[in-house]
Amino acid sequence: MSENKIRNMEEFAALSGISRPTVSKYFNNPDSVRASTRARIEAALEEHDYRPNIYAVNQNRRLTKNIGIVVPYLADPFFAEIARKIELRCIEAGLSPILFSSHGEKDLEVDILDSLRSMKPAGVLLAPLGRISDRGVIEKFCRDVPTILFDSNLDGIGEAFVGSDNFSFVSQSVEYLTRSGNPPVLFEMLRPANPNANKRRKAYMSMMERLGFEPRIFQAEGDGWGFEEIGFKEGLRFLDQKPAQTDTVLCSNDRLAIGFLSACFERGIQVGRGESCTMRVAAHDDHPFSRFTCPSLTTVAHDYDQVSNKVIEMLFQLIESGGHFESRSEHLYPAKLVLRSSA
Amino acid sequence: MSENKIRNMEEFAALSGISRPTVSKYFNNPDSVRASTRARIEAALEEHDYRPNIYAVNQNRRLTKNIGIVVPYLADPFFAEIARKIELRCIEAGLSPILFSSHGEKDLEVDILDSLRSMKPAGVLLAPLGRISDRGVIEKFCRDVPTILFDSNLDGIGEAFVGSDNFSFVSQSVEYLTRSGNPPVLFEMLRPANPNANKRRKAYMSMMERLGFEPRIFQAEGDGWGFEEIGFKEGLRFLDQKPAQTDTVLCSNDRLAIGFLSACFERGIQVGRGESCTMRVAAHDDHPFSRFTCPSLTTVAHDYDQVSNKVIEMLFQLIESGGHFESRSEHLYPAKLVLRSSA
DNA sequence: ACAAAAACTTTACGCGCGTAAAGTTTTTGT
DNA sequence: ACAAAAACTTTACGCGCGTAAAGTTTTTGT
Numbered sequence: 001m002s003e004n005k006i007r008n009m010e011e012f013a014a015l016s017g018i019s020r021p022t023v024s025k026y027f028n029n030p031d032s033v034r035a036s037t038r039a040r041i042e043a044a045l046e047e048h049d050y051r052p053n054i055y056a057v058n059q060n061r062r063l064t065k066n067i068g069i070v071v072p073y074l075a076d077p078f079f080a081e082i083a084r085k086i087e088l089r090c091i092e093a094g095l096s097p098i099l100f101s102s103h104g105e106k107d108l109e110v111d112i113l114d115s116l117r118s119m120k121p122a123g124v125l126l127a128p129l130g131r132i133s134d135r136g137v138i139e140k141f142c143r144d145v146p147t148i149l150f151d152s153n154l155d156g157i158g159e160a161f162v163g164s165d166n167f168s169f170v171s172q173s174v175e176y177l178t179r180s181g182n183p184p185v186l187f188e189m190l191r192p193a194n195p196n197a198n199k200r201r202k203a204y205m206s207m208m209e210r211l212g213f214e215p216r217i218f219q220a221e222g223d224g225w226g227f228e229e230i231g232f233k234e235g236l237r238f239l240d241q242k243p244a245q246t247d248t249v250l251c252s253n254d255r256l257a258i259g260f261l262s263a264c265f266e267r268g269i270q271v272g273r274g275e276s277c278t279m280r281v282a283a284h285d286d287h288p289f290s291r292f293t294c295p296s297l298t299t300v301a302h303d304y305d306q307v308s309n310k311v312i313e314m315l316f317q318l319i320e321s322g323g324h325f326e327s328r329s330e331h332l333y334p335a336k337l338v339l340r341s342s343a
Numbered sequence: 344m345s346e347n348k349i350r351n352m353e354e355f356a357a358l359s360g361i362s363r364p365t366v367s368k369y370f371n372n373p374d375s376v377r378a379s380t381r382a383r384i385e386a387a388l389e390e391h392d393y394r395p396n397i398y399a400v401n402q403n404r405r406l407t408k409n410i411g412i413v414v415p416y417l418a419d420p421f422f423a424e425i426a427r428k429i430e431l432r433c434i435e436a437g438l439s440p441i442l443f444s445s446h447g448e449k450d451l452e453v454d455i456l457d458s459l460r461s462m463k464p465a466g467v468l469l470a471p472l473g474r475i476s477d478r479g480v481i482e483k484f485c486r487d488v489p490t491i492l493f494d495s496n497l498d499g500i501g502e503a504f505v506g507s508d509n510f511s512f513v514s515q516s517v518e519y520l521t522r523s524g525n526p527p528v529l530f531e532m533l534r535p536a537n538p539n540a541n542k543r544r545k546a547y548m549s550m551m552e553r554l555g556f557e558p559r560i561f562q563a564e565g566d567g568w569g570f571e572e573i574g575f576k577e578g579l580r581f582l583d584q585k586p587a588q589t590d591t592v593l594c595s596n597d598r599l600a601i602g603f604l605s606a607c608f609e610r611g612i613q614v615g616r617g618e619s620c621t622m623r624v625a626a627h628d629d630h631p632f633s634r635f636t637c638p639s640l641t642t643v644a645h646d647y648d649q650v651s652n653k654v655i656e657m658l659f660q661l662i663e664s665g666g667h668f669e670s671r672s673e674h675l676y677p678a679k680l681v682l683r684s685s686a
Numbered sequence: 687a688c689a690a691a692a693a694c695t696t697t698a699c700g701c702g703c704g705t706a707a708a709g710t711t712t713t714t715g716t
Numbered sequence: 717a718c719a720a721a722a723a724c725t726t727t728a729c730g731c732g733c734g735t736a737a738a739g740t741t742t743t744t745g746t
Contacts, residue, residue, distance in 0.1 A: 008732050019695050024734065034693060034743085051461050055402035056732035060701055064398075075427060075631065080418040084446055096458070099442050103427055115439070118394050228635045258635050265637035288418065292571045292601050294608035294637035351702050362725050367704065377713085377723060399702035403731055 006050040016044030027052050058120065063323075067097045067315065068116040068124040070109070071151075072194070073225045074101035076255070077288045078302075079127065082151070085308040086125060093316070095122065104193065104225040106132045113141045123315050123323070126158065127151035130195040146323035150311050152195045159318055159325045162310045165332035166196050169284040169300045170203035170250075172337045174211070176298075177248055180273075180343075181280060183213040185245055187238065187260060188252035189230060190219035197252050200284065204250070216245065220256070231259025232266075239267050248280045248343070254290045254299055257283035261293050261342065271295055272341050280343035284335070295341035306333045349393040359387030370395050401463065406666075410440045410658065411459045411467040413452070414494075415537070416568045417444035419598070420631045421645075422470065425494070428651040429468060436659070438465065447536065447568040449475045456484045466658050466666070469501065470494035473538040489666035493654050495538045502661055502668045505653045508675035509539055512627040512643045513546035515680045516593055517554070519641075523616075523686075524591055524623055526556040530581065530603060531595035532573060533562035540595050543627065547593070559588065563599070574602020575609075582610050591623045591686070597633045597642055600626035604636050604685065614638055615684050623686035627678070638684035649676045 006012045009027075013020040018037055026033050026041050033041070044050075058064045067090050071079040083099055090097035100116070102109035109129050116124055124147040128138060135154065141147065142158045149158040177184045186204045188197055201217065208215040220234035231251065238245075238260075251257035261271060261281060270277045272295045283290075286301030310331050318325065349355045352370075356363040361380055369376050369384050376384070387393075401407045410433050414422040426442055433440035443459070445452035452472050459467055467490040471481060478497065484490065485501045492501040520527045529547045531540055544560065551558040563577035574594065581588075581603075594600035604614060604624060613620045615638045626633075629644030653674050661668065 010732080020733090021696090021735075022694060025693095028734085036742095037694080053402065053732055054461055055398045055463075056701095057734080059396065059398040059402060059703085059732085060734040074417065075420050075423040077418050077420055077423075080420075080423055084418060084444065087444075088446070091454075099444075101427065101430075101442075103431070111434075118397055120398075228632065232635060258632070262635040262637060262639065289571065289601070289632060292575060292605040294605060296605065353702080363703090364705075364726090365724065368723095371704085379712095380724080396702055399731095400704080402702085402733085403704040 004048075006048055009050075009052060012044065012048065012050040015048055016041050018044075024052075027057075062120070063122045064120050065095050066119055066121040067095045068100065068112075068119065068121045068126075068145075069097050070100045070102065070112055070116070070124065070126045070128075072102050072109075072127055072129045073104045074099075075103075076225065078285060079151075081288060082304060082308055085304060086311060089308065089312045090315075093312075102129055104129065106134055110134055110137050113137060117141060117145055121145065122319050123148065125150055125311055125315060128154055129193070130154075131191075131193060146318050148311060148314050148318060150307065153330065154195075156328065158328070159323075160314050160328060161330045162307060162314060163196075163332060164302045164307060165334050166199035167203040168332075168334040170200050171207050172335065173250055173282050173284060173300050174204060174207040176337055176339075177250060177280065177282060177343060178211055178213060182246060182248045183208065183211070184248040184250035184280075184282070185216045185218055186252065187218050187220065187231075187235075187249050187256060189227075189256070190221055191223055192252070193223075193225055200252050218245070218249075227253065227255035228259040228262070231256035232262050233259075235260035235263030236266065239263060239269065247278060249282075251281065251283035254283045254285040254287035254297060257281055257297055257299070257342075258287070258289065258293055261295075261297070265294065271343075273343065282343040286338055290338075291340070293342070298340045298343040299338050300335045301338050302335060303333045347391075349391055352393075352395060355387065355391065355393040358391055359384050367395075370400075405463070406465045407463050408438050409462055409464040410438045411443065411455075411462065411464045411469075411488075412440050413443045413445065413455055413459070413467065413469045413471075415445045415452075415470055415472045416447045417442075418446075419568065421628060422494075424631060425647060425651055428647060429654060432651065432655045433658075436655075445472055447472065449477055453477055453480050456480060460484060460488055464488065465662050466491065468493055468654055468658060471497055472536070473497075474534075474536060489661050491654060491657050491661060493650065496673065497538075499671065501671070502666075503657050503671060504673045505650060505657060506539075506675060507645045507650060508677050509542035510546040511675075511677040513543050513593075514550050515678060516625050516627060516643050517547060517550040519680055519682075520591055520593060520623065520625060520686060521554055521556060525589060526551065526554070527591040527593035527623075527625070528559045528561055528589045529595065530561050530563065530574075530578075530592050530599060532570075532599070533564055534566055535595070536566075536568055543595050561588070561592075570596065570598035571602040571605070574599035575605045576602075578603040578606030579609065582606060582612065590621060592625075594624065594626035597626045597628040597630035597640060600624055600640055600642070600685075601630070601632065601636055604638075604640070608637065614686075616686065625686040629681055633681075634683070636685070641683045641686040642681050643678045644681050645678060646676045 013023040087097045100112045127150050130152045147158045149161045153161045205215050222230035264271050269279050271279045271281050282298045284300045286299045290297040290299050356366045430440045443455045470493050473495045490501045492504045496504045548558045565573035607614050612622050614622045625641045627643045629642050633640040
């Protein structure tokens with residue numbers, strides 16, 4: 001590796017003995033040049049380490065190879081995990097993923113879409129905030145930029161939606177809980193940050209009806225993304241109700257359940273299937289920490305791999321189709337019951 | 344907002360009635376033009392929504408306004424949290440933060456630095472992987488790109504280091520535990536992913552010596568960033584040792600403790616200060632979930648705000664100094680003991 | 687061995703901006 | 717009100733690349 005720095009493609013082309021337009025062609029697609037010239041260019045690349053100026057490249061391309069990935073709240077390990085999977089797949093495919101988090105704030109989501117728009121990305125994978133999203137802004141964005149929604153759906157927006165099937169989550173948890181004990185009360189947020197929560201409530205209602213039980217819902221107060229805190233505080237309020245409503249609680253998601261379990265512990269209530277236990281708790285999502293709660297949490301798991309694979313597959317299809325699909329499709333993946341100790 | 348799209352700054356300048364060089368000046372620094380012309384430009388901006396092409400802008404600037412933020416493992420909520428704070432501060436200051444996660448992989452860290460180098464960032468905030476980092480690559484990167492290290496230090500690399508004082512963590516936890524009960528055994532990883540762990544071990548040794556107790560260390564097997572799993576599995580191994588070593592355990596970090604508490608629960612061991620409890624557990628970091636473990640975890644907290652503020656302050660100083668400091672400085676912030684129920 | 691096809695070179699222009707230089711207008715300070 | 721300073725306009729060039737067009741060399745297939 002010689003130390004003389006190369007300023008631009010012109011200089012590099014001269015050193016490699018290949019003309020600049022051909023070198024340019026190579027960087028756009030190494031397979032588009034003859035094997036012998038490719039070898040010469042790569043030999044020169046070994047010697048001199050040169051990389052095309054990404055800004056000059058992107059200025060002249062209609063679309064870049066950038067992929068915007070937007071999640072609503074990165075401090076939630078669930079999103080960190082799925083973002084990680086998607087990122088790695090993009091890198092493998094020679095694309096440049098750029099990760100953004102809306103941090104639970106509507107304005108920040110708008111700002112992110114704004115700067116994404118000026119980045120001319122080949123595609124955007126957007127998990128919207130949901131209930132509090134500025135629907136108009138997102139709709140307009142999706143008309144300008146090829147976008148696939150994931151995790152939470154906004155009807156009719158984006159080229160496609162990929163996510164888990166909320167009915168599948170709830171049907172499995174309700175079915176299991178009713179089969180193995182008393183029917184569950186649903187513990188959820190009064191004003192959920194995420195539209196999946198609404199779908200889960202509806203699924204709970206319909207499942208309970210189908211099984212011939214009366215649905216009962218406890219709605220926790222509190223806003224924002226501090227679900228554990230809400231689950232804890234409102235869990236205490238729930239537990240302190242007299243008379244006790246039930247011995248079986250189904251939390252809308254694992255993060256609420258983590259707080260709820262903490263409230264049970266605080267009140268000295270033993271949770272689980274054992275004889276000495278007076279409460280059963282289950283939830284949905286299979287959060288990375290659910291294996292380590294006390295007791296470990298019985299939950300229903302997303303199929304991370306299926307969802308992230310499908311997101312990537314749809315993204316590639318979208319890019320090949322020139323950024324637009326004939327019709328919008330929705331892809332829902334079933335969830336898997338994970339039996340642990342809490343119910 | 345009229346709908347005719349503006350192609351470039353030339354067109355926008357014409358519409359605003361101001362010459363293009365002055366408009367360019369405005370976008371670089373709105374305060375550098377007369378108030379009256381600024382008003383005219385901003386009036387036109389209201390009407391026509393135009394934004395300079397970032398690629399053309401960045402091509403011509405020696406340095407961009409991009410700030411690279413690199414963390415070792417984003418699925419760890421601790422890093423998600425500190426990244427969030429730093430990101431928001433950059434946005435406030437008119438910079439463009441770009442977040443990367445090494446996902447615990449050496450090669451990915453190298454790739455990230457590689458692509459950051461070609462992005463001509465005004466500055467980079469790097470929390471390196473640590474023990475497994477390719478030290479040579481990072482050293483070379485820091486010579487080319489103005490970089491501030493945070494969270495974990497690499498001696499002599501980067502323009503400055505900002506982080507928490509590991510000795511402060513351990514001195515407070517050990518002091519508290521010895522004062523209120525039996526001296527603690529340190530529960531740590533045999534091959535910690537992070538150099539902070541080594542500093543904590545040394546601090547533990549010296550604190551125990553100073554207080555006149557014999558240091559005892561349990562080293563958990565296992566590699567990678569799945570700390571909870573390691574804490575759980577090796578926690579079981581620790582608890583099953585006969586004879587029992589101690590009733591007081593100090594985990595090197597909270598994520599190990601989350602797994603360890605789960606192991607205690609599994610073995611039916613009651614943890615806490617109460618009369619019926621047979622084990623005390625404490626740790627370090629004040630992980631976002633530590634408030635919701637069962638029992639809630641006594642730990643020592645990073646001063647997130649101080650650290651992230653200082654990181655940002657040093658970044659701004661670095662940019663003003665033209666990317667280089669006269670001498671490398673290290674800034675360590677003391678931690679704060681957080682008493683909860685586990686010890 | 688030959689023609690056709692493919693891949694290359696040479697030349698040239700354009701992308702959308704930063705920015706320098708020279709000249710003009712507006713503002714500032716007394 | 718006046719000169720000096722500041723801010724502007726006009727003109728022009730450069731950044732590092734993509735890419736088109738015309739001409740040349742190399743490869744391919746028979």
